[in-house]
Amino acid sequence: MVSLKSSSQKDDENPFQKGRNIKEKLIRSVLFIFASLAVIVSALIIFTLLEGSFNFFLGPEGSMLEFFFGTNWMPSGGDPSFGVLPLLMATLVVGGGATLIATPIGLAASIYLAEFAGDKVRNIVKPLIEMLAGIPSIALAYFALFTISPLFRVHFGASYFNMASAMIVISIMVIPIIVSISDDAITAVSSELEDGSLALGTTRWETTKNVIVPSASSGIIGSVLLGLARAVGETMVATLVAGSVANLTFSPLEEGQTMTAYMAQVAKGDIPPGAAIQAAFAVGLLLFIITYLIRLGGELITEHFTGGKEKKSHPFVRRAKERLERGWWRVKSILSTERDKVAALKNRYRKQKMGKVITFLCMIGPLLFLSYFIFNILRKGLPGMSITFLTSYPSRFPDKAGIFPVIMGSIYLISLTMVIAVPIGVGAAIYLKEFAPDKFYSRFLRRIIHNLAGVPSIVFGFIGYIILVEMFSVGGNLLSGSIILAFMALPIIEVSTEEALESVPDSFRDAARGLGATKWETVKNNVLPNALPGIMTGSILSLSRALGETAPILFITTMFAKNPPGGIFDQFMAMPTMIFYWTTHMKEEFQVLAATTIIVLLAILLTMNGIAIYIRYRTQKRRRW
């Protein structure tokens, strides 16, 4: 007995064992820090926004009363005024309008995909719609400005900059969000409900309309709200297409400046220093709060209101409703031409057919837009494509201009972003999935990381610039740009890594732990290798999105960077911002160069996405568990 006890005590003090424990603890702490970085970043963002806003409101020119109730936004000039209503109004018209357009189309498309499309159609259309979501907003902004906007000018007498074309193009960005989340919600409705309805002798269309869509309504509403948050936070299209004159108007045919567009204007350096720049903090804070609330509402609805909740209405309302219903039914029965069952059934099938056709068109519409967009960009940009264009330097003369340093800038930028974002994102996910107990703090961490994904990109860019360049004097260089993009890419990497870890069966972990491996050893040797393809896919996808981002690095990049960056503290230019500058250039020749650059950017993005999809496809084929 005694010897047994002492030997087990010895085991605890085994120097080898101790080493393992220290290492384990160390790794755990590092992972914890990675997971907690998002909290620090979020706190910094909120603190900076608040501090700037306070400075503005307490400053000589700022006034809360004027800010919230003033109807004039005139940041420069002798007597500036800062009433945010015009910016708010434009944001509402552009973002709300885009969501209004996107909602029926996206919902109908997801209905067709989930209920009527066969597997073949689904497998083709879903990736294409995802592709639509992957087009950088700067590329769509270019298309909106030179292709959509002229239509409104010619046919509806819209002004050169108009909110209508921004609305249309942003709705194209919102549709994929609505489609993918609504499709998930609709396919998640149990087949038992579907069977229950079909067994009552209803057509598939009637079942979809009356049972499936209402059952999925919380997910659908959630998708619309997420889409709205995206639309409200969209910067590049709003800036380039809707205009930069604050204008208190409802008319989409007129020019209007959204909140994001004002912040972009600050980024471009078009705003005189002083109160006008400080006002950007207040605008950023307001934008941050609005998008946060919209997203929060969406999440709450999706999580807590599954299934139809009973509606409590006043007896009077109920009776009135019933009376109305009776009346309506009487009208219907008088108008009804259905004399017998067969005629009625034919009519019901006719409705189903109509529903199918309409939802099909809604599914095809965005894809037609996608193909027209690609055709249009190729037609404009392809003639300018040449080896010289790819290998020479920017120039004042369009025929000599090239984008070599810009391509290199983007490549360096995204590489550095990867170096920063992937370890942090993957580490945070490992901590949350494998190490963290499901306690308040870990749920809080996860929530914070997800919220980071909802911060509008222009707010990221603005605050990133303020913190990195003005507070910590990192400078407007490759490092700052990468840090900003890294924290934008982080949430997607974290989420996809957690999903990948989730997909590794627990039996793998148990087997290793049962052989005496520590938690980290188990994760390192048994879990990570199996989750690697999923992690790579998620990382590549999020980095490709970061590569196409314009707004976050608008403050950082500079046209003065004539050479490819030589180190992380060098100035640089990236493709999206180059496209932005060339699109806004006065000379048409430069605008054409923007199209050529878009082609290069799209080609790189397509390659990255292709690699990600290939990895996913290959592992799905090889997976044995």
Add this chain to the structure above:
Amino acid sequence: MSATAAKREIKTLEKGKKETTEETISIKNLDVYYGDNHAIKDVSLDISPYKITAFIGPSGCGKSTILRAINRMNDEISNCRMEGDIHWRGHKLLSDEVDPVILREKIGMVFQKPNPFPKSIYDNIAYGPKIHGVKDKDELDDIVEKSLKDAALWDEVKDRLEKNALDLSGGQQQRLCIARALAIEPEVILLDEPCSALDPIATSKIEDLLEELKEDYTVVIVTHNMQQAARISDYTAYMYLGELIEFGETEQIFENPQKENTEKYITGRFG
């Protein structure tokens, strides 16, 4: 199926006389495949009208598949293929001339898991009649009341028809689903293990209900529970691995089975 519906002639499956042999559902050489899986193998039997016929057998023997063949719910499974035929009222139910939507209005179905729609109790019952063209609110009120009474649920819910059906207990939900099926006035009711998710009290309520229903309906029930089959059914079919092993009057099947396989199952030696 919908594309052709507008053009072809649709049979309405009108009711015949109660006594005629046409009311018998006769399954003839039925084969059902799910992809490569041969789920039903050459099954033939006659289901008598206004009686309770029970299908029993171990899991995966194809008893639910037969049920789903009778009202063509198998049409909704994309890789499902059916051969052979089912005759009822002079029509071939599996042929193109019978529209599944009309067929299902005549042959109602209740599923294993209670599946009320996330709507009010009233709207759950009114759902079918509304779609089938009831346009008068008073008529609808009557249908709702009658269906709930027939399903022995009326007294429990009459004061809260506007409440969400999901708030009901499991047994109540299942009776609601039966009421929902009755509301469209079918002539046959298929029940797929309707009590498997219910406690004994709820189960006995449903069994009592089925006894009453056979006065007006042809009832086909799939059950896991042999005592249940013995208690309530008039005829019993025993199935094993997709084949019909034995079919006859319930008493005979349980007291004097002709096949060894049947006897083994009934006496609980496997299954």
